[in-house]
Each structure stands twice: as C-alpha cells, then as structure tokens.
Amino acid sequence: MPDYNYDVIIAGGGPAGSSAAAHLAQMGYKVAVFEKEKFPRDHVGESLIPFCYGHLEKLGVLEQIKKIAVRKPGINFVSADSEHRTTWCFASTLKDPSQLSYHMLRSTFDKMLLDNAKRKGAAVFEEFKIVDVDLTSPEKAVVTVENTSGQREVHRSRFLIDATGQNTFLAAKVGKKVSYPGLDRVALFSHWSGNNFDRALQNGLIKIVYLGGEKIGWCWMIPVGKDLLSIGVTLNNSYVKQKKSEYSHYGAEWKTHLYEDEIRSSAEIQSIIGNGQRTHDVIVMGDYSYSLTKRYDTNFAIIGDAAAFLDPIFSSGIYVAFESAERTSLAIQQLFETSTTAGLAALENHYTHMDKSYRLLEKFIRLFYKPEVMNFALVGDPERLMYHKFEAAYTIFHNLLAGDFFTNADKYCDFIDEIEKNNWFQKYVTLAHSKELQFGLDVCDETAHEVYGDLDESLLDLPQIVH
Numbered sequence: 047m048p049d050y051n052y053d054v055i056i057a058g059g060g061p062a063g064s065s066a067a068a069h070l071a072q073m074g075y076k077v078a079v080f081e082k083e084k085f086p087r088d089h090v091g092e093s094l095i096p097f098c099y100g101h102l103e104k105l106g107v108l109e110q111i112k113k114i115a116v117r118k119p120g121i122n123f124v125s126a127d128s129e130h131r132t133t134w135c136f137a138s139t140l141k142d143p144s145q146l147s148y149h150m151l152r153s154t155f156d157k158m159l160l161d162n163a164k165r166k167g168a169a170v171f172e173e174f175k176i177v178d179v180d181l182t183s184p185e186k187a188v189v190t191v192e193n194t195s196g197q198r199e200v201h202r203s204r205f206l207i208d209a210t211g212q213n214t215f216l217a218a219k220v221g222k223k224v225s226y227p228g229l230d231r232v233a234l235f236s237h238w239s240g241n242n243f244d245r246a247l248q249n250g251l252i253k254i255v256y257l258g259g260e261k262i263g264w265c266w267m268i269p270v271g272k273d274l275l276s277i278g279v280t281l282n283n284s285y286v287k288q289k290k291s292e293y294s295h296y297g298a299e300w301k302t303h304l305y306e307d308e309i310r311s312s313a314e315i316q317s318i319i320g321n322g323q324r325t326h327d328v329i330v331m332g333d334y335s336y337s338l339t340k341r342y343d344t345n346f347a348i349i350g351d352a353a354a355f356l357d358p359i360f361s362s363g364i365y366v367a368f369e370s371a372e373r374t375s376l377a378i379q380q381l382f383e384t385s386t387t388a389g390l391a392a393l394e395n396h397y398t399h400m401d402k403s404y405r406l407l408e409k410f411i412r413l414f415y416k417p418e419v420m421n422f423a424l425v426g427d428p429e430r431l432m433y434h435k436f437e438a439a440y441t442i443f444h445n446l447l448a449g450d451f452f453t454n455a456d457k458y459c460d461f462i463d464e465i466e467k468n469n470w471f472q473k474y475v476t477l478a479h480s481k482e483l484q485f486g487l488d489v490c491d492e493t494a495h496e497v498y499g500d501l502d503e504s505l506l507d508l509p510q511i512v513h
C-alpha cells in the first residue's frame with residue numbers, strides 16, 4: 047500500500063499553485079498547498095489580459111474579482127519622447143465580456159485565489175516553506191517543509207507540483223535554468239496616490255512607455271484603484287549595473303533613487319505623478335527571463351513562473367500560469383487514472399504545446415524592442431484604418447495583445463516573421479501617419495463608465511504607507 051499523505055503536494059500558493067490546487071481538488075484528489083508567506087502579501091504583476099476571463103469563470107471567482115478590480119479595456123502605448131501614443135482597445139476585435147479585462151492589487155487577488163482553492167477542498171498551509179524534496183522513487187515525492195519557528199515536517203505524495211514562481215525551487219535539483227539572450231532585465235516598482243490621472247488612466251488603460259537607448263526597457267502605469275497607481279520601470283541588467291556604481295554614494299538606498307530618477311525622466315510619467323506620493327517602499331525584481339531544461343517526470347511537474355519567465359511587457363504571466371496549471375492538472379489526472387506511460391505522454395504533449403507558446407511570446411517581446419520594425423505607440427487608430435490590407439494585421443496584433451498564445455502559435459510566429467521581413471507596419475505608418483491618427487481612445491471611451499463601477503475599495507489589502 048502506498049504511504050502517501052496526499053495525492054498532490056503543491057509548493058507555492060501564487061496564481062499557478064492556487065489554480066492547480068482548485069482544479070485538482072475539484073477532480074476529487076487530496077491536495078496540499080505549502081506557501082512560505084502569510085497572505086495577503088505584495089506581488090508585482092497587476093494587469094490581466096482578456097484571455098484570463100475564461101479561467102476566472104472556471105475557477106468560480108469572476109463575481110469576486112469584479113469587486114476588487116479596475117476594468118481594463120486596453121493598452122495605451124506611448125513613445126519614449128511622449129510625442130506619440132496609440133490605444134489598442136480589446137473591443138476592436140473581442141466581442142464578448144472578456145473585452146473588459148482587469149487590473150488588481152496582487153495582495154487581494156492572490157489571497158482570493160488561495161481562499162478559493164481552500165473552498166474547493168485543498169488543504170492550505172501558509173508560512174510553510176518547502177525546504178527539501180526527494181524524488182528518487184519514480185512514483186513518490188517526499189517533501190520536507192519548515193514553519194516560521196524552524197520546525198520541520200515530512201510529507202509524502204504521489205506527485206509534486208513546483209509553483210514557487212521566480213524562486214524556482216526545483217530548478218537546480220532536476221535540471222538547469224537557461225536565460226533568454228538579450229532579454230535580461232531588472233524591474234523596480236511601487237504604488238502612488240494623489241496623481242493626475244489622464245484620460246487614458248481614467249478609462250482604465252494600462253500605459254506602457256517605451257524606453258530606448260541603453261536602457262532597453264519600458265515603464266508601466268496601472269490604475270489599481272480610484273486613487274492608486276502602480277508605476278514600474280523595467281531596465282536592461284547592464285544599464286542597472288552601471289547605475290549601481292554611479293549611485294553608490296546613496297548606500298542601501300541606491301535602488302530607490304534609481305527608481306525615482308528613471309520614472310521621473312519620462313515626461314509622460316512626470317506629468318501624471320504631479321504632486322502624488324509614493325505609498326510604499328520600492329520593490330525590486332532582478333535578473334529575470336529564463337526557462338528550465340527539465341520541467342516534468344513521473345512524479346513532478348513545474349508550472350507558472352517556476353518553469354519559465356519572459357519579459358512581462360504584454361502582461362502574459364498570470365494567463366500563462368493559469369493555462370499551465372489547468373493543462374498540468376489534466377495531465378496528472380491521466381497519470382493517476384490510466385497509466386504512467388499515458389500520463390507521461392500527456393505531460394509531454396502539454397509541455398510541447400507550452401514551448402510553442404513561449405516561442406511565440408519571445409518573438410512578440412523581441413518585436414517590441416525593435417520599434418524601427420513595429421512601433422506600438424505609432425501605428426495609429428485601428429478604427430480609422432485607411433488601408434484595408436492592414437485590417438487583418440491589426441486584428442492579429444489585437445488577438446496577441448489579448449493573450450491568444452496557445453492556439454495557432456506557429457501561424458502567429460510566421461506572421462511576426464513576415465512583419466519583420468517586409469517592414470509592413472513601418473510602411474503603413476509612413477503612408478498613413480498624421481496627428482489625427484495618433485489617438486485611439488474613442489472605442490475605450492464607450493466603456494469608461496464601467497471602469498471603476500463595481501470596485502469596492504474596502505475589500506482591498508492596501509500596501510503599507512511609507513513613513
């Protein structure tokens with residue numbers, strides 16, 4: 047007789063871990079989630095893409111999220127000099143309720159998802175860190191956890207899911223972490239209040255400001271509350287290293303000064319910040335963009351950020367985490383209910399599919415850093431398209447921005463290759479560009495009244511105020 051305490055143990059209770067726990071518990075398995083933090087806890091990554099909608103519905107949290115989220119109708123891309131901007135409104139191509147996506151504080155969102163996993167039947171242990179695992183037996187995972195007082199317990203399960211995010215708990219034990227060349231970045235962010243929301247932010251749009259030159263990065267502004275703005279900057283690693291020595295006289299505070307200087311160097315952000323106040327310390331996420339060489343076997347699977355992470359320009363992380371959690375749960379069901387061979391085949395199939403999506407995402411991200419080929423801030427308003435042959439291309443880009451990474455990934459890759467080869471969009475911009483074409487807010491205006499409509503700020507776990 048097997049001596050398991052659980053069918054599946056999940057390391058990490060972020061969106062990947064909590065959604066996998068909900069799926070598996072709903073399938074009737076005995077699941078335990080060990081999460082090292084006490085929720086609510088702060089986390090970066092506050093903007094959802096429309097393709098998350100179906101997952102929120104399946105997980106049964108759609109009504110709850112409406113109360114804690116600002117509605118997001120699209121993206122406002124702004125050029126580095128803030129002279130050009132284009133709004134990509136999801137309603138241009140999506141004709142169902144998912145066209146109004148969401149921004150939310152991750153503290154509240156992640157807690158909602160973890161509570162949901164508990165409600166579905168998963169056992170959730172917060173402030174328990176997974177510190178060791180033995181995977182030598184192919185049909186068992188022996189997991190050692192430690193609580194905040196340093197006490198250890200050993201648990202055994204038929205299967206282990208690593209959903210430890212950028213901590214990548216299993217990476218070193220089962221394979222190697224490989225970086226994406228040229229996509230190494232550092233991000234710094236905080237929240238602000240008392241700012242001057244412009245029309246785009248009032249309409250619930252995320253703003254992405256391209257930063258060219260040696261920074262090779264971008265800034266984001268996300269309205270996460272009626273008077274709460276998430277402002278972040280993503281910069282190339284080598285630029286940050288150079289700045290670290292320039293800012294050494296600030297001692298431990300160098301990152302805070304770098305953050306403030308970088309965001310204020312953007313005219314767009316400076317005018318929106320106005321007399322606003324930063325509401326908490328600057329959070330730094332370093333040196334990311336990687337994938338793992340081995341992500342599954344007969345007794346484990348790695349999902350969400352723990353498996354791979356790519357530059358978050360297109361807000362893809364949570365959607366990818368949801369997809370990988372659901373698909374992995376289905377493969378585990380095959381493994382448990384048929385045979386190890388069938389289960390392994392299902393896992394292999396799933397990860398091959400994931401790889402195609404990562405390849406597409408990587409191409410899409412690299413395109414963002416080639417504004418000479420495709421400048422998202424400068425292409426103009428799709429509603430006033432003057433050249434019909436670009437309609438299809440606009441639709442394809444809208445679908446990609448909405449999150450269509452898992453169907454037809456190969457076709458989308460071919461499309462991006464074509465765009466790069468023929469410089470299509472650059473030709474279009476040269477032909478059609480005029481001041482009048484730079485603003486595409488009209489479509490999003492139609493939904494503006496709904497943006498803050500359902501939000502109940504008394505439910506938010508607001509970040510701690512800086513003194």
Ligand SMILES: Cc1cc2nc3c(=O)[nH]c(=O)nc-3n(C[C@H](O)[C@H](O)[C@H](O)COP(=O)(O)OP(=O)(O)OC[C@H]3O[C@@H](n4cnc5c(N)ncnc54)[C@H](O)[C@@H]3O)c2cc1C
Pocket residue numbers: 057058059060061062063080081082083089090091092093094095174175176177209210211212213215233234278280331334349350351352358360361362363364365367
């Ligand atoms: C700068 C930046 C901006 C981003 N912006 C967006 C965005 O706008 N939209 C979007 O969708 N995504 C965004 N992302 C990505 C998004 O944050 C992640 O993809 C998402 O959080 C992945 O979820 P996850 O569950 O895999 O990992 P996480 O959310 O990181 O959860 C992992 C959990 O595991 C726990 N843990 C770690 N180690 C252990 C251990 N040993 N034992 C137990 N528990 C452990 C952690 O405490 C954590 O709670 C952004 C990321 C960055 C870096």
